[in-house]
Amino acid sequence: xxxxxxxxxxxxxxxxxxxxxxxxxxxxxxxxxxxxxxxxxxxxxxxxxxxxxxxxxxxxxxxxxxxxxxxxxxxxxxxxxxxxxxxxxxxxxxxxxxxxxxxxxxxxxxxxxxxxxxxxxxxxxxxxxxxxxxxxxxxxxxxxxxxxxxxxxxxxxxxxxxxxxxxxxxxxxxxxxxxxxxxxxxxxxxxxxxxxxxxxxxxxxxxxxxxxxxxxxxxxxxxxxxxxxxxxxxxxxxxxxxxxxxxxxxxxxxxxxxxxxxxxxxxxxxxxxxxxxxxxxxxxxxxxxxxxxxxxxxxxxxxxxxxxxxxxxxxxxxxxxxxxxxxxxxxxxxxxxxxxxxxxxxxxxxxxxxxxxxxxxxxxxxxxxxxxxxxxxxxxxxxxxxxxxxxxxxxxxxxxxxxxxxxxxxxxxxxxxxxxxxxxxxxxxxxxxxxxxxxxxxxxxxxxxxxxxxxxxxxxxxxxxxxxxxxxxxxxxxxxxxxxxxxxxxxx
Numbered sequence: 001x002x003x004x005x006x007x008x009x010x011x012x013x014x015x016x017x018x019x020x021x022x023x024x025x026x027x028x029x030x031x032x033x034x035x036x037x038x039x040x041x042x043x044x045x046x047x048x049x050x051x052x053x054x055x056x057x058x059x060x061x062x063x064x065x066x067x068x069x070x071x072x073x074x075x076x077x078x079x080x081x082x083x084x085x086x087x088x089x090x091x092x093x094x095x096x097x098x099x100x101x102x103x104x105x106x107x108x109x110x111x112x113x114x115x116x117x118x119x120x121x122x123x124x125x126x127x128x129x130x131x132x133x134x135x136x137x138x139x140x141x142x143x144x145x146x147x148x149x150x151x152x153x154x155x156x157x158x159x160x161x162x163x164x165x166x167x168x169x170x171x172x173x174x175x176x177x178x179x180x181x182x183x184x185x186x187x188x189x190x191x192x193x194x195x196x197x198x199x200x201x202x203x204x205x206x207x208x209x210x211x212x213x214x215x216x217x218x219x220x221x222x223x224x225x226x227x228x229x230x231x232x233x234x235x236x237x238x239x240x241x242x243x244x245x246x247x248x249x250x251x252x253x254x255x256x257x258x259x260x261x262x263x264x265x266x267x268x269x270x271x272x273x274x275x276x277x278x279x280x281x282x283x284x285x286x287x288x289x290x291x292x293x294x295x296x297x298x299x300x301x302x303x304x305x306x307x308x309x310x311x312x313x314x315x316x317x318x319x320x321x322x323x324x325x326x327x328x329x330x331x332x333x334x335x336x337x338x339x340x341x342x343x344x345x346x347x348x349x350x351x352x353x354x355x356x357x358x359x360x361x362x363x364x365x366x367x368x369x370x371x372x373x374x375x376x377x378x379x380x381x382x383x384x385x386x387x388x389x390x391x392x393x394x395x396x397x398x399x400x401x402x403x404x405x406x407x408x409x410x411x412x413x414x415x416x417x418x419x420x421x422x423x424x425x426x427x428x429x430x431x432x433x434x435x436x437x438x439x440x441x442x443x444x445x446x447x448x449x450x451x452x453x454x455x456x457x458x459x460x461x462x463x464x465x466x467x468x469x470x471x472x473x474x475x476x477x478x479x480x481x482x483x484x485x486x487x488x489x490x491x492x
Contacts, residue, residue: 049073057101058087064098071104085112093120093127102133110140118146122200125156130170138174150178151203154188158206166214185215193227193234204233209250217247236261243273244292245284249480252458256289259426268427271296279350282306286349290461290479293429294355297393302357307350314353315341317360321488324445324466324474339446339476339486347483355461356477359430360487362391362398363463363475371400372432372465373492376473379436388417388433390424391463400432422458430461430477441467445474446484456480463487 048069050056056070074084091097091105109117121137128134134156141149157171166172172184179187191199192207199207211220221241229235236257240247248257260269275295276287283306302310318341325339338344341356348356362368368391379387385405392399403421417431425431433451435444445466447455455462459480465473471492478484 053077054081054083054087058090060096064100067098067101068104071101075108085109093124095127095129099132102128103136106133106137106140114144118148122148122152122155125152126159128156130161130164135170138170142174142178150175150187151191151199151207153178154191154210155203155206158210160213185211185219188214189220189223189227193230195230201233204231205251205254208233208237208248208254212247212249220247221245232258240289243269244276244287244289246276246287246289246291248289249459250457253289256426256459259423260289260292278303280306283350287351288459290459291351291355293392293427294351294358294461297358297362297429298354299357299361302354307353310350310353310357311345311348314357317357318485318487323486323488324442324468325486326443326446337446337452337482337484339484341485344483344485347481348485352479352483355430356485356487359391359461359463359477360475362393362429363400363487363490365398368398368400369490369492371402372473372490375400375402376434376436376465376467379434380439380467383437385416386433386435388421388431390421390428391430391432392424392428401428425458425460430463431458432463432465435464435466439467439470442474446476446486447478452478452482452484456482465490 048066050066050070050073053070053074056062057067057074059067062070074081074087078084088105088108091101092109097105106117125137128137138149138153141152153171153175157169157175161169175184175187188207188211192204192211194204215223224234224238224241227234227238229238233254237247239261240257248254259265260272272292272295275292276284278295279287285307302313305313323340341348363372375387375389387402387405389400389402392401394401401424403418403424406416406418421431435441437444445468447462447464451462451464455478462478464476464478466476468474468489472489474489475487476484477487
């Protein structure tokens with residue numbers, strides 16, 4: 001291309017080109033050269049062509065604009081190539097894809113086979129991260145009138161999104177838009193009790209988990225009281241509400257409820273029902289399934305004591321113990337949480353206080369202490385995993401039953417429970433594990449972040465025993481909601 005042709009190209013870009021051309025003699029050669037280079041670069045970008053657009057659209061090392069151009073080129077030149085659809089599927093559902101590219105892939109997949117996309121979305125919606133792509137799917141679903149959109153919104157909302165209040169969740173807004181004039185909680189509950197041909201079991205459990213977060217237990221119990229028995233889950237929840245005045249919070253709790261409701265354990269259910277019936281309305285406030293195994297082993301003096309009086313009794317015993325409270329400078333997550341009994345006074349229910357008193361009494365039993373120290377010594381020698389088990393009462397005798405970890409790692413700061421141990425926790429008093437990496441381990445006294453996450457997921461009563469020295473174990477109780485209470489220290 002000649003210099004005059006470049007100049008003509010340059011001047012044709014702007015409505016002020018006539019004025020620029022009349023003064024072209026005044027431009028410095030260097031400035032003119034830079035402008036020429038810029039125009040050539042722009043022309044090159046606009047004419048960018050890939051030799052393998054399908055490979056380039058999935059190449060994470062390339063720029064977003066290049067990948068988008070490659071995707072458009074693949075759409076033009078090879079619209080029915082199987083490799084393109086595989087690439088689009090990978091981009092739509094894959095982790096860490098740019099928003100614009102993910103939206104392009106979503107639109108292409110919807111355009112190719114809308115029903116197939118909806119079926120996959122029902123299974124994979126939890127894979128779509130928060131942001132423009134998820135909003136785009138919701139908008140398209142509303143515009144196209146997808147009947148399964150509300151169940152999918154509930155399923156996605158059921159996945160906790162830490163840092164975002166429930167009232168600000170995107171799914172709440174879209175459920176409101178799809179169901180004008182109705183309370184969101186009522187929409188979710190109607191979905192939960194829908195017949196099996198309208199909602200899958202996974203969606204139903206997800207709906208229940210969500211309801212447990214956005215509605216009060218009292219409202220759910222009232223709604224269940226008049227709900228039709230459409231499924232086994234609804235039937236079992238109605239029984240839990242009427243017989244035990246409690247409800248599971250999520251999927252793991254539903255599994256626990258199914259275990260207790262099994263016909264083979266009818267006597268266990270009737271016993272739990274009878275024990276809960278002995279409680280006053282005030283004592284039943286906040287009762288949970290993790291309290292049921294505690295009730296048969298309460299000291300006889302506790303049954304007629306109200307919450308405030310029971311707190312005084314537990315506080316008096318707790319103040320007399322030797323405590324090892326971690327601080328934010330220590331190496332355990334407990335240092336970021338209150339650990340003294342009085343700091344949790346408002347959050348601890350009557351059932352919690354009864355649990356604290358019972359567990360402290362059990363772990364001081366001579367046979368239990370001997371078993372705990374023997375297991376802690378074994379854990380100290382084993383550097384591949386933490387050890388743990390279940391505190392229980394068997395044939396009237398308290399026990400600390402050890403369960404070996406099911407995985408061995410290259411470090412000694414994780415306990416992975418077996419299915420057998422989880423099942424035992426459904427009827428045991430508490431799960432426990434050790435922080436026994438060394439004899440002087442006081443900096444790790446109390447549960448770590450992983451322990452607290454496990455408590456939120458499983459809803460059991462939990463204890464962690466930490467070596468203070470060769471002959472002392474610190475005892476910390478913890479439960480869901482990040483509640484941690486230092487119970488004291490037991491001696492060998």
